[in-house]
Amino acid sequence: MTGCLTIVGLGPGNDALLTPRASEALATATDLVGYAPYVARIAERPGQRRHASDNRQEIERAREALRLAAAGAAVAVVSSGDPGVFAMAAAVFEAIEHGEPAWRTLEVEVVPGISAMFAAAARLGAPLGHDFCALSLSDNLKPWDVVLQRLTAAASAGFVIALYNPISRARPWQLGAALDCLRRILPPTTPIAFARAISQPDERVVITDLQRAVPETADMSTLVLIGSAHTRQIERPSGEPWLYTPRSLEAKP
């Protein structure tokens, strides 16, 4: 008996942003596998087994999911945002490549989700309206000099930058060093937004600029958006300004 494995993007947290395909995959799974806070977001269903695990156990979690599926279960591996963006999809395929040959015969589906950076961008206006990149600031999975090299390349070439994993207890200084690196490349007035837990009850948005940005504004649930030299701020009579990056380079006044 062979089961199936679905890697489901839960989106930013609000059910209004969860796709029907993701809802269906969660409803029909016999087993849910994921990081405990993400599994906890999902309503319990009678007979459905829940396998919640700790942070930074991605490969072991992926192997557990693959073993369950190979034994016949309909497994849903859950991930926040989009599962293909610094999340469980890559961990599952890595486990498959280096694991049991039989795992390559499994039916595997990745269900995309609304990523943190698109939820943040939508909340702010359209800061990703021109070329952009997504970069994880974590140096657990790559050397710090590669992070700096990529930041430098992206900012110098005019990409807007979405920074994932900006800060954690184990990585307290990296965001400050990244901002210092960017200050050597981008104008001091470059817009920066800290977007935390977008679409959830504890959502928080801080819009500032490169000269005033401080790393303490971010926590583990924050996405940091770094504008390009062309990113614009639209002031409003009331409410927060909107941020957007013009589609055209010529549109800069």
Place this chain on the structure above:
Amino acid sequence: MTGCLTIVGLGPGNDALLTPRASEALATATDLVGYAPYVARIAERPGQRRHASDNRQEIERAREALRLAAAGAAVAVVSSGDPGVFAMAAAVFEAIEHGEPAWRTLEVEVVPGISAMFAAAARLGAPLGHDFCALSLSDNLKPWDVVLQRLTAAASAGFVIALYNPISRARPWQLGAALDCLRRILPPTTPIAFARAISQPDERVVITDLQRAVPETADMSTLVLIGSAHTRQIERPSGEPWLYTPRSLEAKP
């Protein structure tokens, strides 16, 4: 009387990937505004007005939507994929910045959607599992030398690249030139995927590599994914290989 303007991401095309918030915004709008093929995707509703326009009319379309909203309508501007990614959200904010001061008092909501690159990545495996960027290959909105500069910067720094707007009748040679540029930087075996109309009935996926890729494989509805030197292909006993980019730089064998 003041209306509201919602910029709605329709996702890649399949209703199973349309968020509940997007469905709701489409159902409650008095007026739909958008590029004709996207408006045509939406079921007609009695009393709802449809304003379909031609391609490359983004700013005029945005102004029309803003005028309708300012006159009291509940306007939904529709965009394929995510409206913040090379789509209508940036056009609307550009129109606001340079338009009527009253437009800054409008209630504007951006509803994120599943972008073409995440739909493509999910279909292929997890090619965006490490740092990546999104780049429009169109030189209508920026000079061609900027496109080449950004391609070079992104590929040299190890980003996976999602190429939007790879080719059109008016831009027939740019994708070939981009592939030539990338051949000077990346190994010939770098995986490349052409992902067309993902999730729709006429979906087509071609997986190849940099030495064999030809621009004719792409059309206007194709997203081209360029791997990094670390992107891996997992062969399977039957069916297409999976593509993924390991989360860790050290994971390369």
